[in-house]
Amino acid sequence: MKIELSGKTALVTGASRGIGSATAAVLARMGVSRFVLHYGGYREGAEKTLAKVRELGADGEIVQADLGALPGIQSFLAWLGQSGLKADILINNAGSLVGRASLLEFSEELYDRVMNLNVKSLWFITQAVAPAMVEKGSGVIVNLSSIAGRNGGGPG
Numbered sequence: 001m002k003i004e005l006s007g008k009t010a011l012v013t014g015a016s017r018g019i020g021s022a023t024a025a026v027l028a029r030m031g032v033s034r035f036v037l038h039y040g041g042y043r044e045g046a047e048k049t050l051a052k053v054r055e056l057g058a059d060g061e062i063v064q065a066d067l068g069a070l071p072g073i074q075s076f077l078a079w080l081g082q083s084g085l086k087a088d089i090l091i092n093n094a095g096s097l098v099g100r101a102s103l104l105e106f107s108e109e110l111y112d113r114v115m116n117l118n119v120k121s122l123w124f125i126t127q128a129v130a131p132a133m134v135e136k137g138s139g140v141i142v143n144l145s146s147i148a149g150r151n152g153g154g155p156g
Helices: 018-029 043-055 070-083 108-136
Strands: 009-012 034-039 059-064 089-092 140-143
Touching (some): 009 018, 018 034, 018 043, 018 089, 043 059, 089 108
Parallel strands (some): 009 034, 034 059
């Protein structure tokens, strides 16, 4: 079974390394023609991912935003609104353990950072992208996580 993605646009968060970068490359091989590749702090990695998708015949751009902080989420959402992006595919890959602390030492600041990056950003980016998918009557949203979401990533 071959899935045809020619002419499609994909937004991939956390695209500067690992699963996000690999997912962008696979989507480019499957025919996605335009990418918006989000990165948090590793610009060089995002540039490498962009070079790879271009090598595979696609085009795109990289966009930086700290999705672990509310202002970063807001600036990314503002960029999405201004860009007029109508993504056919959304890969919510940005996420991290952020930091570790025991229950008794887990600060509100760390809690907010974890929730902003791993929950709020995913929710609000999806909410921003979904209306165009509903209007077209098609679209794909993939939310990724890690085993750390299940077992806490090890002892605190």
